[in-house]
Structures are given as C-alpha cells and as structure tokens.
Amino acid sequence: MEWALKNLELIFDLTITHLWVSLIPLVIGSVIAIFLARIVPKRFAGSVNGTLGALYAIPSLALFVALPALIGTNYVGPINVVIALSLYVVASMFFSARDAFNQVPAPAIFIARAQGMSPWQRIIHVELPLAIPGLIAGLRVAAASTVSMASIGAVVGVRNLGYLFLDGFQRKIADEIVTGLFAIFVIAIVLDAGLWFLNKVLTPWSKKSVQHA
Amino acid sequence: MLSIAEIWQWLFDVTNWEGRYGLVNLFFEHMTLSFSAILIAALIAVPIGVAIGHLGKGEAVVVAISSISRAIPTMGLLFALVMFMGIEFRGFAVTLALIIIAIPPILAGSYAGIKAIPQTISQASKAQGMTAQQLIWHVELPLSAASIIGGVRIAYIQVVSTVVLAPLIGLGGLGFGIIQGLALRDFAQVTASAVIIVFITILGDRLIGFAQKLTAVKLAAVEIDR
Numbered sequence: 001m002e003w004a005l006k007n008l009e010l011i012f013d014l015t016i017t018h019l020w021v022s023l024i025p026l027v028i029g030s031v032i033a034i035f036l037a038r039i040v041p042k043r044f045a046g047s048v049n050g051t052l053g054a055l056y057a058i059p060s061l062a063l064f065v066a067l068p069a070l071i072g073t074n075y076v077g078p079i080n081v082v083i084a085l086s087l088y089v090v091a092s093m094f095f096s097a098r099d100a101f102n103q104v105p106a107p108a109i110f111i112a113r114a115q116g117m118s119p120w121q122r123i124i125h126v127e128l129p130l131a132i133p134g135l136i137a138g139l140r141v142a143a144a145s146t147v148s149m150a151s152i153g154a155v156v157g158v159r160n161l162g163y164l165f166l167d168g169f170q171r172k173i174a175d176e177i178v179t180g181l182f183a184i185f186v187i188a189i190v191l192d193a194g195l196w197f198l199n200k201v202l203t204p205w206s207k208k209s210v211q212h213a
Numbered sequence: 214m215l216s217i218a219e220i221w222q223w224l225f226d227v228t229n230w231e232g233r234y235g236l237v238n239l240f241f242e243h244m245t246l247s248f249s250a251i252l253i254a255a256l257i258a259v260p261i262g263v264a265i266g267h268l269g270k271g272e273a274v275v276v277a278i279s280s281i282s283r284a285i286p287t288m289g290l291l292f293a294l295v296m297f298m299g300i301e302f303r304g305f306a307v308t309l310a311l312i313i314i315a316i317p318p319i320l321a322g323s324y325a326g327i328k329a330i331p332q333t334i335s336q337a338s339k340a341q342g343m344t345a346q347q348l349i350w351h352v353e354l355p356l357s358a359a360s361i362i363g364g365v366r367i368a369y370i371q372v373v374s375t376v377v378l379a380p381l382i383g384l385g386g387l388g389f390g391i392i393q394g395l396a397l398r399d400f401a402q403v404t405a406s407a408v409i410i411v412f413i414t415i416l417g418d419r420l421i422g423f424a425q426k427l428t429a430v431k432l433a434a435v436e437i438d439r
Contacts, residue, residue, distance in 0.1 A: 057418035059374035066407040148286035188284030
C-alpha cells in the first residue's frame with residue numbers, strides 16, 4: 001500500500017499505456033470478429049472456427065515474438081502485442097458473434113426484406129442492433145482476458161501494468177506485484193461494467209420486451 | 214528481417230538440443246510442469262464440478278469463479294506466489310499457480326456438462342432404480358465427459374501459455390529460448406523457440422479436441438422424444 005502511494009505517477013502512466021494496449025485490440029478485434037461472423041458462409045464457418053481455435057491456443061508470448069518474423073515488425077514494442085491481442089479477440093469472439101447473429105428472430109429479417117431494405121441496410125439497421133446483447137456478452141469475455149493478457153506485453157518491452165510484475169520481482173517488492181494485480185483487476189471490472197452499461201444504452205427496447213412477456 | 218534459413222539453422226544445430234537448457238530437456242520440463250498441474254487441478258475440480266451440477270447447488274459460485282479468474286493476469290499470479298513462498302520454493306509455487314489457473318475452466322466444464330443433461334434422462338435413470346452413485350458413474354459422467362474434457366482443453370491452453378513465462382522466475386520450459394534470446398538479441402533462437410511452442414501447443418490442443426469428439430454423445434433422439 002505504501003509502495004503504491006509513493007508511486008502513483010508511475011502507476012497512472014502504466015495504466016494509461018495498459019488501457020491503450022487493451023482497448024485498441026478490443027476495438028479492432030471485435031470489428032473484425034463481427035464482420036467475419038456475419039460474412040463467412042455457413043459451410044466455411046467450421047473451418048474458420050477451427051483455424052481461430054488453433055490461433056487461440058498459441059501462448060501469447062510465443063505469438064508476440066513470432067509475429068516479427070512473419071510481418072517484419074520490431075521484436076520489442078507495442079505493435080506485435082496489439083496485433084496478437086487483436087487476433088485473440090477475433091478468435092474468442094467469432095463463435096459467440098455467429099451465435100448472436102443466428103439468434104436474430106427470422107420475422108425481423110423477413111420484415112426488413114419486405115420493406116425493401118438492401119442487404120447492407122438490413123445488416124446495419126436490423127440485424128446488428130438485434131444481435132447487440134449477444135455480441136456484447138462475447139466482448140465482455142474477451143475484454144477481461146485481453147486486459148490481463150496485455151500484461152505479458154511487458155516482457156517484450158511494453159511499459160504497461162505488467163511492468164510492475166517484472167520490476168517488482170527483480171527488486172523483490174511484493175507490494176509492487178500486488179499493486180499490478182489489483183490495478184489490472186480494477187480495469188477489467190470497470191471495463192466489464194462499462195460494457196454492461198453500453199448494452200443497456202444500445203438496446204433500450206430489451207427492457208420493454210421483458211415487461212410485455 | 215529474419216530469414217527462414219536462419220531459423221532452420223538454429224533448429225538443426227545439435228548443440229541447441231542437448232544439455233541442461235537443450236530443447237529435449239526444456240520440452241520435458243515444459244510438459245511435466247503443465248501436465249502435473251492440470252492433473253492435480255482436474256482431481257480437485259472435476260469432483261466439485263460434478264457435485265455442484267448433480268446437486269444443483271452453488272452454481273453462482275462456479276460462474277463467479279470462472280468470470281473473476283479471467284481478469285487475473287497469470288503472470289502477476291505466478292510472480293506473486295513465487296515472491297510470497299520464497300524463490301527456493303519456486304518449483305512448488307509455479308505448480309500451485311498453474312493449478313489455480315487450471316481449476317476454473319475445468320470446474321466450469323464439469324458443472325456445465327452435468328447441467329446440460331436433459332432432466333428426462335436423470336429422471337428415467339432414477340425411475341429405473343439407480344442409486345445416486347450409479348446415476349453419477351453410469352449416466353452423468355459419461356454424458357458430460359466431452360464437456361469436462363472441453364474444460365481441460367481451456368485449462369491446457371492457459372496453463373501452457375503461463376509455463377512459457379516460467380524462465381522469467383529462473384525455471385526452464387520451452388519459453389527459455391524466448392526469454393534468453395530476447396535478452397541476448399538472438400532472434401533466430403527467439404523465433405525458433407516460438408515456432409516449437411506454437412507447434413506443440415496446437416498439437417496438444419488438437420489431441421484434446423480429438424478426445425473431446427470421441428467422448429461426445431449425441432442426444433438428438435432424446436430431444437425429439439420430448
């Protein structure tokens with residue numbers, strides 16, 4: 001506790017970096033996952049899911065350091081971490097996003113079609129809004145693991161909250177490690193609450209339909 | 214940029230395979246750490262998960278544990294345990310950290326497996342005079358095996374990904390080449406080690422996935438009857 005109070009500025013800086021390194025992959029990854037989930041035809045869904053499943057199994061540190069050889073980035077720095085975490089978000093969200101689209105009631109789609117909506121209009125204005133609860137549920141799972149996984153980026157030189165683990169271990173300051181654990185946990189919870197709230201705001205009708213039932 | 218030839222060269226250099234920090238030794242260390250933790254975690258989590266699913270009590274606990282566990286950074290947990298237990302007990306501390314990491318998914322998988330069994334089946338078994346023990350051993354466990362193995366699969370992914378970090382606290386495992394290579398800026402070693410880890414992890418994941426498929430029971434006929 002004493003350690004944390006003395007190093008508030010450091011913790012703040014690391015938290016900001018940690019947020020960036022987690023939020024960018026969450027945005028990029030979820031957009032790609034949602035796009036793929038809606039666009040991949042049914043007969044390819046199994047193989048896409050299998051490929052993403054294998055990707056998901058790759059240990060994060062191994063993926064961070066394998067990317068430079070594949071795409072020519074630097075070994076140290078946030079780019080590999082952001083790309084790797086985005087891939088994990090895609091892998092973890094693809095299945096639940098497909099599910100979310102499949103759960104959209106068929107009548108809603110028929111009505112949209114009957115009203116003369118183009119496929120893109122239908123996806124943007126009907127399917128996407130109705131799939132939001134499922135999509136955000138998947139995003140919440142991805143968000144928690146992304147925030148905690150991002151800390152491993154510290155091993156490849158990203159100065160985020162994971163730095164507290166490495167530094168605390170080397171300097172034998174247990175408080176520093178505990179501070180890191182606590183800070184990451186708090187970020188994950190705040191992000192989770194934020195997504196829960198976003199779901200409420202984006203689906204104002206969901207409350208009404210419960211009342212009708 | 215690193216060429217494939219450099220990676221091959223590193224991989225086919227016999228000196229990188231022999232000795233204390235040779236690939237053979239690191240591989241066995243990697244596997245021993247991973248599998249002992251998963252085995253112990255399964256011995257703890259499967260009975261509890263099955264009991265919770267069977268009794269239908271304590272479900273909220275399983276859900277809470279599995280969602281909280283996702284937000285805990287494995288690296289921090291690993292370092293904290295080694296720090297608190299003492300660096301001389303790091304082998305034990307790592308195993309304990311890995312067990313803690315492996316329990317939530319196996320617990321969730323076991324619970325979900327039992328929970329997913331249609332009520333008609335357990336009721337029919339009871340109507341045939343099965344005791345609670347028989348019900349668990351002959352009905353619930355076989356029907357939820359695939360789900361339990363699914364939990365083990367997620368545990369495996371998380372455990373192996375944490376074992377890669379073991380060299381940071383002075384232990385071995387296949388992550389050694391990554392950590393040492395990064396420090397020495399030997400990127401052929403880093404990449405070759407990463408490739409080996411990727412290959413072995415995916416292979417293991419596929420094997421567990423295969424076991425999952427083998428044990429999966431289709432209940433389609435039962436669903437139609439209802």
